[in-house]
Amino acid sequence: MRKRQVLKHSIAIVSMLVCVCCFFIVSVTVFKLPEAPRKDRQMGFYPTIRSRKVSLQDFNLGKFGEMMIDMLPQDLAFTVFVPSEDAFKRDLRLSVSDSLKPDKFNDTYAIVTRILGFSAVPRILSSANVQSGELVNYDSLSGFPLYVSKDIDGMLVVNRIRSEIVDVRKKEIVVHVMDGVIMDAEFEQSVLAEDDTEED
Numbered sequence: 001m002r003k004r005q006v007l008k009h010s011i012a013i014v015s016m017l018v019c020v021c022c023f024f025i026v027s028v029t030v031f032k033l034p035e036a037p038r039k040d041r042q043m044g045f046y047p048t049i050r051s052r053k054v055s056l057q058d059f060n061l062g063k064f065g066e067m068m069i070d071m072l073p074q075d076l077a078f079t080v081f082v083p084s085e086d087a088f089k090r091d092l093r094l095s096v097s098d099s100l101k102p103d104k105f106n107d108t109y110a111i112v113t114r115i116l117g118f119s120a121v122p123r124i125l126s127s128a129n130v131q132s133g134e135l136v137n138y139d140s141l142s143g144f145p146l147y148v149s150k151d152i153d154g155m156l157v158v159n160r161i162r163s164e165i166v167d168v169r170k171k172e173i174v175v176h177v178m179d180g181v182i183m184d185a186e187f188e189q190s191v192l193a194e195d196d197t198e199e200d
């Protein structure tokens, strides 16, 4: 009689343990779900929310941006501050419809190569690596000094150029899309001068 009661108790305890475990697993799974990308941007207060982990496969970098990334080895850590397509057009007069034509392709490729030299650093630098209020300094691939800071809304600013999208990943490469082109004054002058002679 006693043995049977003990057995009953053990069964009850085991079933309760199983229930508790199940509940635990379910709640952990459920509570993890809200971490999926959120659309609401809480400007200012929680800067890290804006650093979305976007994969480059689902993201259109634009022709020139893709050209830049394709020039790098895909399995080494790099961070590239890629100009947006608008910035390529506005600041370098490069347009997808015109600058990729066979007679202009070589010049375009040379310009994009130089821009890559100014805007890539051989290390991972995601927006989370920069504290707001901090100014960090890295040399680009071509030795151009980059001063990186973070705005109050979590976006990176490099040499006073603001990012539009941060933390896009492609394998080992981190891409930040910039609303401008990072380049030294000399190169900027040469690009604009060339453009003037072409238009005259």
Ligand SMILES: *[C@@H]1O[C@H](CO)[C@@H](O)[C@H](O)[C@H]1NC(C)=O
Binding pocket: 102, 103, 104, 106
């Ligand atoms: C572009 O470069 C390639 C290889 O260097 C060369 O064969 C070709 O003639 C160049 N095209 C123009 C339009 O200069």
